[in-house]
Amino acid sequence: MTEQSTSQNPDAHEVVLCEADCDLLDALVECGFELDQFEGEARIRAERLVSLLGLINQYPVESIEGPALVAATMLCIDQYERGRRQPVIATLGAEAGASPRFPGGFNWRSTLTAAAAILILVSVTVPMLANMRRTALQQACLSGIGNIALGLTNYANTYDNSLPIRTASAPNGNWLESRANSANLFHLAKAGFATFEDLTCPGNPFAESGSVLAALENWPSAKATSFSYQNVMTDKRPRWNTAPTMVILADKSPVVEAAHRGQPISINTLSASHRRGQNALLSDGSGMWLDSAQFGNDNIWVPDSCQAKHTCFVGTEMPGCESDSMLIH
Secondary structure, three states: OOOOEOOOOOOOOOOEOOHHHHHHHHHHHHOOOOHHHOOHHHHHHHHHHHHHHOHHHHOOOOOOOOHHHHHHHHHHHHHHHHHHHHHHHHHHHHHHHOOOOOOOOOOHHHHHHHHHHHHHHHHHHHHHHHHHHHHHHHHHHHHHHHHHHHHHHHHHHHOOOOOOOOOOOOHHHOHHHHOHHHHHHHHHHHOOOOOOOOOOOOOOOOOOOHHHHOOOOOOOOOOOOOEEEEOOOOOOOOOOOOOOOOEEEEEOOHHHHHHHOOOOOOOOOOOOOOOOOEEEEEOOOOEEEEOOOEEOOEEOOOOHHHOOOOOOOOOOOOOOOOOOOOEEO
């Protein structure tokens, strides 16, 4: 006999067929679903049960996986609901010349089905859209870094393979207080080798427009700076497009950001621009994505002397050699 309850969990909602439908379903199974075996009201009930069971074959989705399965299931529900409602609307409209309308009363089952569909779609769509947005910002930022590489190449061809330098040393010997090194990168745009848009990461919500920056000699604040640049305020500075290859620019350094706030630094922190890592520009002109602060054996945020430390920058730290990355702003 057909079981009338489909739930074995006492806390779950019980789904029960009426006694007449249970008996009829048993009879349908025994006669191989031959509708000719039934007459009158039993025939009507049998036709409805067969029609309902036919949905299994009418809307197959078993070959679909992942988010597409959710979308296909929601489409099947919608198709079934449309087909179920249309005959009812037509029948009501034919009575006494009445205009077509939906059946009266409030259908909680349809409302809950729609709400469940919306919740499923939101749970799938929102994370997917957020990930697409992060990826788009990451790619837009990397495109700007490609333009910076072209500007650095042109600058190096003009100035004996040098990286941009406007201030060779920090005032009072403290680059953290003066932000003098960010002015060196700013000089790339001021000298016409790049645009301020190239030097602005779309992931930086505090960035200023090019029209504002054009009248300045440096970014107005550390927050407005989008990239950190190799510390060139030392005699041990690298040159463009020479070996060994090293990182000379990347999304804004979280270590310097912490230092500006007077907080201890962690050398393995990721840039806040994209949160999952940082775009980086190498001294050979290539761009790449780094999902950590390490490039080979070198930490791009701190000089070799700080590689194994959790400490505070005071603004006097310098690279240990020409190939020692130390990105600051």
